[in-house]
Amino acid sequence: MLRNYLKSARRTILKNKGVYGINIIGLSLGLASCLLILLFILDEVSYDSYHQKSEDIVRVVFKAEIGGEEISEAVVMPPVGPTLEKEFPEVLTAARLRKMNNPKLTYNNKNYGDFEFAYIDPEFLEVFDLKIIKGNNTNPLENPKAVIITEKQAERYFGTENPIGKNLSFEQWDKQFTVTAVIEEFPENSHFEFGVLASMEGYDYAKSTSWVNSDFHTYLLLKDGEQYKNLEAKLPGIMDKYMGPQIREAIGVSYSEFKDKNQVGLFLQPLTEIHLNPDFVSSGDLKPGMDIKYLYIFGAVAIFMLFIACINFMNLATAAASKRAKEVGIRKVLGSGQKQLVKQFLTESFLATIIAALLAILLVVLFLPTFNQLAGKSLQIIDLLQFSIVLTTMGLIVFVAFLAGGYPAFFLSSFKPVQVLKSRFASSGKSSLRNGLVVFQFIISAGLILATIVVYQQMAFIQNKDLGYHKDHILVIREAHLLGEQREAFKNQVLKDPRVTSISNSSFVPAGPTDISMSGVLLGGEYQRRMFIYNVDEAYIPTLGLDLVSGRNFSKEFGAERNRVVINETAARSLGFHKDPIGKTFTLDTEDGGRELNIIGLVKDFHFKSLHREIEPLILMNNPYGGLIIRINTADISTLLANIENQWQKFNIKEPFSYTFLDESFNRTYLREQKMGTILSIFTGLTIFVACMGLFGLVTFAAERRVREIGIRKVLGSSIPEIIALLSRDFIRLILISFLIAFPLGYFLMEQWLEDFAYRIEIKWWMFLLAAFLTTFIALMTIGFKSFKAASVNPIKSLRTE
């Protein structure tokens, strides 16, 4: 029996190539998208779960609200880890990590940069799975001078030599380490990404007992990770006990008094939740996370697409009913029961779905590299063989085959043989279910078009927003500090080039890698809040094109100006100097008891952080160090760069010349949104394509069914445009109905998305209009082609065939 069903199904599919072509292509696109997105999502949710004990590991984070400023950091104070381990038996082990920025190491007289470096407690290796492939695999970090490196770094420094026992020196910190072990690279789905890890035993700051400074990523291995909330509830007690006394010492008020006005606390975050909750802490994450919202969006798009393909299947099968009706009638007359017919039709949909699934796998294999590029992933084809993917694929095939084939199977098999055999089978031209499904398809299509428009508008808004500074034609040489004493000479050499407008000496830039500095601010002896500090020189404001609202810039004429500052408008407001801050003073909280600062200038607010965040108070201090920021005035960048590099070489330091462009760094800040936007628009395009294929199929059937009507109308004098209008009208009405649902829904969802941006567009009426126009236009193109063909047929021909 099954063989018979299969044979019959195979022939039906071959005979109705058009309909099944639409169905199979639609389903394969839907399934391929589902598989790609599934791979993507599985990769995202797999972050950090490769550690054997991942379920029992939590990260300690710091959250506070001090002087109205919200602070949440992934790093905590040095003694937190050891203290929690000591105080609570449910904490089996605490392991800390202290990341150091911009490491440079020297081996064999060669300098190396561009790797990630951290100190880790030896216990780190107990808590996390770091696979040691060479060297001491029992306790490689016991020695304070021990360092472990990854395979890649080992190859980079030592080539084929045995790295074990070799010494790496870090001149910037005046330290030398001995390689004790080589480990495998951290997998991509880890929130760690280090090349060199040194023993915390040799790092003095780790022994600090300060409960005021936070710098340590701290992880706890718990007896039972599920119970972490119980432990978290006990953490305020720890803060009282240990932080309390130090607060009084630091700011002179008692801890209880401090707590009346402010909130501080330690919180726990399960290891496996770090990646998908990038907002859990606002700073200190080791790797940018993935907003779980995107996973929901992509998941929804994949499911929508599959639904649309299934709807095509249902609609075309029921629209084609008149063709199949005769067969159903004959089979019934010959003794087939409804059950057997249902089985037969389901066999057809199964066969079609399986073919579509095979095609989908082929598509995934073909497009995985492109997808990887778009999504910034390195998913492998072999990942498709994961148990969960195989299972899901099979589940999807069954689900789709039943969803797509189920309704037609029952619909077609319920025909009464007398009706379909004797009288001409009048396939119901109006099926409210079919219409409903078409509306559903266009709700999704129009909604996705609207979403794409909004995403693109927001991206364009960010690109073109007045940032308050010039990001174009700015070259940043962060490594210039390596020139040491010679930096000034180098700067003057470069300035001689007429293509260079100005050069500022600062390591603080508004986009891309930058130094970060914050300090507490006191006013009238009272603690206010922390503010960002930018250490700059007098060329900073003109070089970046900041707008000086009042007062003056730093100037060499006035000497060092160590205690004079320029602040931004937000800082002025925050300090209560609304009208005229010039000449006012406040105190910077420093370790030696505070420094009185005199405001000499006010700059207009500029976006020195990403547009996801509101502008915060900023203090510019005249304290130049670090890198160089160069403003240029030429389009001929390559020769200018060559010239600057030439100068760099002359100073004969071992470090290679490296630079970034500020606008490129700026764009990278929004790379995730841009990538997600691109992926979204591609899937939107595919979804609309699949929906239109279905529409094309439906119009084809409508035209076939009405071929006689069209013939008669033409004989009676109807024009081709009138016929096209006749055929299109019904579909256009459905599409217009779909807007009524798509647009409010799309508005609501896109508002949610936009809320992530501190600076965002408003959704305007013309976006709806554009989405409506695009949807209608695409649909009309689809319908029009077929309608025109049907309308152009010579009526004699269509009437004769009747």
Next chain:
Amino acid sequence: MIKITNLEKYYQTEEVQTIALNKLSFEVKEGEFAAIMGPSGCGKSTLLNILGLLDDPDGGSYLFNGIEVAGYNERKRAQLRKHNIGFVFQSFNLIDELSVFENVELPLIYTGVKPAERKERVHQVLEKMGIMHRRKHFPQQLSGGQQQRVAVARAVVNNPKLILADEPTGNLDSSNGNEVMDLLTELNEAGTTIIMVTHSEHDAKFSHRIIRMLDGQKVTENVLV
């Protein structure tokens, strides 16, 4: 074998009720070959559908082999139909996607005959109908006469007690038509009851008895044999 009494069937459109069968009564004995004639719209096809258990009467009685089947539901009708009745249509109604062999095999599949036996029985009947050499062809590759022979083969492969033929020669030329009529006569001689609806006096002469209908009623009955 078949006895109908006061059989009624109405068709209802939105405003008009049409009477298709108006208290029609007659009997067909086992082994008989009956022809039903009458102008278009007289209710012949409606009658054939009810006799063939494809449709349900609105009134009256229908005894099939002495069992009242008038109130049967679709499932019971289908059950009775597939074991007892074979159909031959004017437009052949072969399934285009299936080969000759497969078309003829279909009733046997639905009655649950094992594959080996199916093959044997299909071959037998194709041999008998003289279309064995065409068994791998598809309907559209055959002439009208050949198609109708396949349809007849399909109707008889299950050895039904009753064959209902609805204008079996209507789409055929006279020589092909005669061949089909000869086939039906042979089947009848072998013991199968046949009821045939026809417009053709020529074809009707092959039967034992002609029932003439008008406006859903029997008007005359001529016994030919």
